[in-house]
Amino acid sequence: MANDIETQTSNGGRSKIEAPEFYLAALDRQNRENMNTALRPHGLKVADWRILSCLDSIRSLSVSDLAELTVVERSVASRLVDRMIERGFLRKEASAADRRYSEITLTAAGAEKLRQCDAAVDDLRAQLFAGMSEKDQENLLRLLKLLRKNVLAYQHHKIAV
């Protein structure tokens, strides 16, 4: 049944589900599923892994920074961080300069856990970009960055005006 799906533009225009945003969304959702299955043996979910990855890249971040980088609500980031502290993967201390901020860092256990996931994640990435030339990958990254900039601009536009 699902095999013979064909887009029939009933309205004369281009089919909505052929739009790039639709692909983008479907792609991310499916990739997230795959990430979750790849990470399950390690006891992590994608949201956890993203937090750890951010702190691997930047070392010390606040809850707000993590929320911004992983694009979740601050409340969600707060709870994710809490749970990972309980599990021993993260450590949190109040910033000396501004005690509202928390400085979250990886513990040795967190760094080790992240390292354990590397193989699975790298494998998944390799599958994802299979058959795509280096040049195409760079091109894709460039286009995605441009889209990201546009998205942020839209948000500011909305807020400012």
Add this chain to the structure above:
Amino acid sequence: MANDIETQTSNGGRSKIEAPEFYLAALDRQNRENMNTALRPHGLKVADWRILSCLDSIRSLSVSDLAELTVVERSVASRLVDRMIERGFLRKEASAADRRYSEITLTAAGAEKLRQCDAAVDDLRAQLFAGMSEKDQENLLRLLKLLRKNVLAYQHHKIAV
């Protein structure tokens, strides 16, 4: 604080948050937020809009088809459809050929609601692809399609092996 975020590859390799998948995820999440704010005046959420869009493109689909196209669990699609039937946007009847299947179609009200959203969605899309040449857009779509194929292949690989 969040402004001076710089990627520092503490592990010698490429920073994880610079990986295309990370951009992809962040992009989709932010775009979804923007879609939600754009659709809020119309009383729809992105999930609703996706369902309607699929049925605008294909006319008649089952719950499973909709779940597959929008990449959500079938239970989620089932409830989304139910609620939209209650709101008068969709109609559902059992398939004559196979009564397990439901044939879901847009009502006139549903088609009209979707049409009302078009301006907002088109505007958002224009903002999203602002400054991107026609050629780049086609290129992006091509690359996304390739990624999508790879993602699906990975899933089948996982299931089959």
Add this chain to the structure above:
DNA sequence: GTAAAATATGTGCTATTGCATCTATCATGC
């Protein structure tokens, strides 16, 4: 034909997310 397996859908329950709100801390104005 009948039994067993498979598929589509719906439902109960849990986990996750997002929104509103609260507290604590800092910045700005006077």
Add this chain to the structure above:
DNA sequence: GCATGATAGATGCAATAGCACATATTTTAC
């Protein structure tokens, strides 16, 4: 200095998503 406003973070609550399972229908194996 102090009052007001702004920001970081946490928490209560509601909506959503996902998982496990149940039911109805069809297909497959015998």
